Amino acid sequence: MSTLTQPVATITGLTHRYGKTRALDNIAIELPSGCMVGLIGPDGVGKSTLMGIIAGAKKIQTGTANVLGGDIADRRHRNAVCPRIAYMPQGLGKNLYFELSVFENIDFFAQLFGLSRSERKTRIAELLKATGLDPFPDRPAGKLSGGMKQKVGLCGALVHDPDLLILDEPTTGVDPLSRQQFWTLVNNIRSGRPGMSVLVSTAYMDEADQFDWLIAMDAGKVLATGTPSELKERTGCGTLEETFVALLPPEKRGEAHRLTIPPRVETNAEPAIVAKNLTRKFGKFVAVNSVNFTIERGEIFGFLGSNGCGKSTTMKMLTGLLPASEGEAWLFGKPVDPNNEDARMRVGYMSQAFSLYGELTVAQNLWIHARLYHLPAESRRPRIDELVERFGLGQYINDLPESIPLGVRQRLSLAVAVIHEPELLILDEPTSGVDPVARDEFWELLINLSREKQVTIFISTHFMNEALRCDRISLMHAGTVLACDTPNALMAARGTESLEEAFIGYIADAIGEPAKPNQAAAEPVVAAEPASEHPVSESWFQVGRMLAYTRREALEIRRDPVRLAFAFVGSLVLMLAFGFGITTDVENIRFAALDLDQTPESRAYVAQFESSRYFIRQPPMESHPEEARRLKANDISLAIEMPTNFGRDVKRDSGPEVSTVVDGANPFRAETIKQYVTNVNQLYVRRNPNHPSSARFPAHSGGIQTRYLYNPTFESVYAIVPSIPPILLVLIPAILMAVSVVREKELGSIVNFFVTPTTRLEFLLGKQIPYIAIGMMNYFLLMLMSIVVFQVPLKGSGLMLTVCALLYVTATTGIGLLVSTFTPSQVAAVFVTAILTILPTTQFSGLLQPVSTLEGRARIVGSLWPTTYYMHASVGAFTKGLGPKLLAGDLVCLALFIPVLTVLTASALKRQES
C-alpha cells in the first residue's frame, strides 16, 4: 500500500508522438498519492495518452514513468502491480462488452483477477448495491444509459480493490444527476479505502473544482499543477474555466473580451419551428416522448441533456431525416416533409459527429456544398471568400479536415452549414470536446448570425455555461422535455443558484428519486480483502483466466446473429455452391453434324455419337456458314463434318478423314471433348466387325483397361465434395477468429487484456476455444451434408477424420489469430484472411493438382499449409476409404502446426498499445 509521502507516480521526460503530432511533449510531473488528482484540458491535449501510459496500457516512447514504486516500462513490474491498478478508458462503456449483461461484465473482470466463485458473488452484489445497479444485473450493457454504463465500468474497475484508480473522462456525456451520483460513489469508495489514489480526467471544469490536486494540460504540455484554489489564486480568476484560459499561452487565449449577447429583437413573423406531441419509437424503445415546443424567429434555442436522451432524434425529426412516429412538426409554418427540397434550402444542419468529407480539403468541401446548394455561379466565389474570411479558415484552406484543430473543424462545419444563408440553423452538440477558447469563438459566430442576420438557431449541448447563453432552453431527459423557459426563469423556478442544480432537481422529480444520492449508496464500500492476498500475477498460465475469456467470447458470439449466421448459414450456402458449382464432369455436349455425304455409313458414324451419354444431338447443319454461326452462338460445342464420299471411302477402305470442330473457349472442356471424340472414333472402328477393313485391322491386339480407383464411375462429385470441407474449415473459422480479436482492438475492449494480469497464452487460447467449437460444429454439419445431400458415403475411418478435423480447425483458427496480430481493422482482417487463405488452399493443397505434381515454391507452400494434410485425410477417408493407419501421417503433420502457430502468434501479439 502506498504512503502519503511517496508519489504514486513520477514521470520524467515523457514524450509521445502519433505520426507528426506530439501528444505529450517532455512531461515531468509527480502525482501525489492517496488523493484525487484531476487532469484538465480539452480534447486532444494528451490527457488520455498520459493516463494510458500510467495504467501500463500504452507503451512508452521516450521518457520514464515510475508507478507504484517501479518502472512501468518494465514488464515484470507491470505484471506485479497491474492487480493494484484499475483503469477505465475514455468513452461510455469503452471497456465493457455490450452483448454481456451487467453481472457478466463485472464477473468477467473478477475472474481475470482470480477471485473465487463465492468471493465474486458477494463482491459483485456489494458493488451493484452501492452503485444502485442491483435491480438490473441481467440487462445487457449495451442497453444501459451512459451513466449506468459508466457505473458498470467503475464496478469492473473496483472489483479487485485497486490502490490506484485511473478514470479517463468518466462523466463526459452523462446527465448531471448521474454525474453527481457517480462522484458521490467515488467519494464513498475512497472513504472506505483511504489509501487509494485516484487519477481522473474531465472536460467539465466545475467537476474539477472538487478534486484535491489538478494538472492543467494543453498541447501535450503541463500548464500548471496545484490545488484548485491555488490555481485560481495564482491567476486571479473566479472560476476554473477562466483560470484555465488564463493559464494558456497568450497567443491561444483569443481576444480577451467577454462574450456579450445583445438582446433579441422580437419579430411578429410566424415561428420557425413548432413541435406538437412529437414522438419517436424504435421498436419498443421510446426515444422521444411527446415533445412540444415553439421556437421563434431569430431565437437561440438550447436543448440541454445527456447522451442518448433524445436530443439528436428530435433534431433529426425536425430536419426530416427521421419520420416521427406520432405528432407533428412545422418548419416556417409548413409541415416537415422529407421530400420538400425547398424547405431544406432554408435550413442548415450540423450533426453531432464531424460530417464533412475527410478526403476533401477545406476549400473543396466549401466548393462542393456551394454547388450542391446551387448557389449562382457568379456568387460562389464571393460567398466562399466571405466565409473563409469570417470563420478564420484562410490558413487551412488547402488542408484536409483531419489535420486541422478540432475548433477550426467545427467552424468549417458551421461555414458549410450556412453557405446557402439558411434562415434556420440546427446544431447538434457542435462544441463537444472543443477547448474553452475555441468554444467562445464559435459562440461569437453564432451570436453574430442570430442577432445580425436574424438566423434562428436551435442548438443542443451538455455544457451548462453554453445553455446559459441561450435565449430559452429546454431540459431533456430520457426522451421527455422536463422544462422549457429562459435559463434564469428555470433557476428561479427551482430556487437554485446554478442551472445544473436546477436540472438535477427536474430530473430527480421526473424519475422520483431524491436529488441527493440515496442512503444505501452513501455507505462506504469496504474492500472485501486486501488485494495483495490474491496471488494473481504469479503464474504465466491460469486455466481460470483462460476460461473467463472462453466463456465471455462464447456468450458474445451466441448473441451476435450476424457472426453466427456467417458461421453456419455461410458454410451451408458455400457447401451447396461449391458442391453443385464445381464439377469437372464434361457432359451434355451439344453437337450437330454437317453431313455432306448422306450415306448409311455417314449416318451410322454420326449415330455413334448420339449413343454416347456425353453427347446430345442438335438439328443437323446445312452449310459451313451455319456451322460457324452456331458455334459462335454457343448453340453447339461440337460440329462434325462428314466429307463427301465418306461411305465410298469406307467401303474401299481408303482411310477417309472426318473433321470435327470443338468450341475451344474453355480449354479444359475442349480437351476433354477432343478425347471423347477420339474414343468414339475408336469405338466406331471396333464395333464394326463387318467393316471391310476390320479383317485386316488388329482391333484386339493390345487393349487398355482403365481402372478408376476409388471412384469407378469417375464422377467428380466423389472427389469434389470431400474437398470442400477442407476449404470451408479454413476460410470461415480463420475469418471469424481474426475478426474477433481485431474487433476488440477496434472497440477498445482489448485494453482489458493490456491492464489485467492476463497472459498472452491465456488470452489467445481462451478466445480460440469457442471458435474451435464452432469449427467442429461446422465440420459435423458439412459431413452430414456430404452424406445426405450429395450422397457421398464415408468409406474410411470417421473417428480418425474427426480427430484430424479437430487438429485442423485448431490450426486454422490459429492462422486467424496470427492474421489478427497485424491487421488494423475488421475489414482488413476479413479480406487479408480471405486472400491469404484462399490462394494456398485452392492452388497448392491438392484441390486441383495433387501436391505430388507441384514443383518448386508451390510445393513448399503446399507442404507448409495445413489444408494439404486435411484435404488428403478428408478425400482419403471419404473416397479412398483409408483407415486409421493411413490417416495417421496426416494427423501428425496437422498436430505439428498447432505449437508453431501458437508460438508465432504469442510472440507477435502486443501486450501494450503502441
Place this chain on the structure above:
Amino acid sequence: MKRLINIFWLGTKELRSLQRDTVLVIFVIYAFTFAIYTQATGTSSEVNNASIAFVDEDQSALSKRMYEAFYPPRFKLPVVIKADEADRMIDNGSFMFVVVVPPRFEADVRAGRNPEVQVNIDATAMQQASIGAGYIRNILTDQVWSFIRRTEDKPELPVTVVVRKAYNPNGITSWFTSVVAIINQITTLTMILTGAALIREREHGTIEHMLVMPLSAFEIALAKVWANSLVVLVAATISLFLVVKTILAVPIAGSPVLFLGGVVLYLFFGTALGIFLGTITRSMAQFALLIILIIIVLQLLSGGNTPVESQPWWMQRLTLVLPSRHFVAFSQAIIYRGAGIETVWPQFLAVTGIGLGLFGFSLSLFRKSIAVSR
C-alpha cells in the same frame, strides 16, 4: 437538369474520396494487373508433371518402349515399382497413375492374343485424372500399334478423325483464365468499392449530412453508380488491352467496344448490388463477411470456372437469375468466338433487366434505411 448537375458533382466527390484512399487505389491496380496475370499464368488445366509409375511384369522390349514414351513436362519420368507396392503408393498419393504391364505382354501381342494393359488412376484427382488418362491411353495405343506396324506392316486406323479446336487451337489455358479473371475482378471490385463507399459515408455520418441538403436518395445512389463504375471500367479497359491483349497475347476475336459496352451494363448491376449490401449491413465488418459469401457464389456459379452445362439441371435454371452467368456467357462469346450484338443481345438484355430491377429495389431499401437510421 438540376438533378444531373447534383449527380455529376456528387460523383466527382466520390472520385476524390477514392483518390485519397491509397490502400483501395493500390488494391484496384493490383486486382486488374498482377492478380490477373498470376491467375492467368499460374493455374493450368493442362496435365503437368503428372506422377506415373509402371509395374513391369513383362520386362520386354515393348514394355520398356512403353514407359520410355512418358517424359516431362506432361509426365514426370516414370518410376518402376513392384506389383505389391502399387496399391499403397496410390493410396498415399505418391502416384496418380500406375500402369501394370502383365507378364508375356509382348509375346501375346505378337500372337494376337488380346492381352490387356491395366491403367490404375487415382480418380480423386479429377481434372488431372481424366485428361491424363486420355493421354496415357493414346500414348500406350500408339506404342503398341506402331510396334505391331513395324513388325507386321499393318495399316493405320481405317477412319481417322481430325479434331480442330476453334478459337483456341492450342488450348492455351491463359487465354481462358485471363478473361475469367477480369470478369471476377469486375464483380468483386464494383461491389466492394460501391458498398464500402456507402458504409464509409454512414459510419462517418456524411450520409445524413447529404440528406439534409436538397438532394434525393436517387441522386446520391446514382452518383455512386457512375463514379465507381467509371473507375472499374477504366481499370478493366486498361487490363483488357494491356494485360490480356498485349502481355498475355490473347487474341480478342470480337469487338472490344461491344465487350466494354456489356461491361457497363454489368457494372450497373454490380454497383446496385454494392448499394444493396451497403444498405442492409450495419458495419464494414458485416459487409465484409457478407461480400465474401456473395462473391464466391456469384463467381462459382457463373460458368466461368465450370461450364454451366455441367451444373445439375435445376441449378442451371436457378443460375439464370445471376447476371454474372450472362456476363460470362457474352464475354466469352465476344472475346473468343467473335460474336456480335446479333448473338449476345439476349444476355445484354438479361443483365440490364436484372440490374435495373436490383437498382430499383436497392434504392427503395436505401430510402427506407435512411428513414430508420439513428
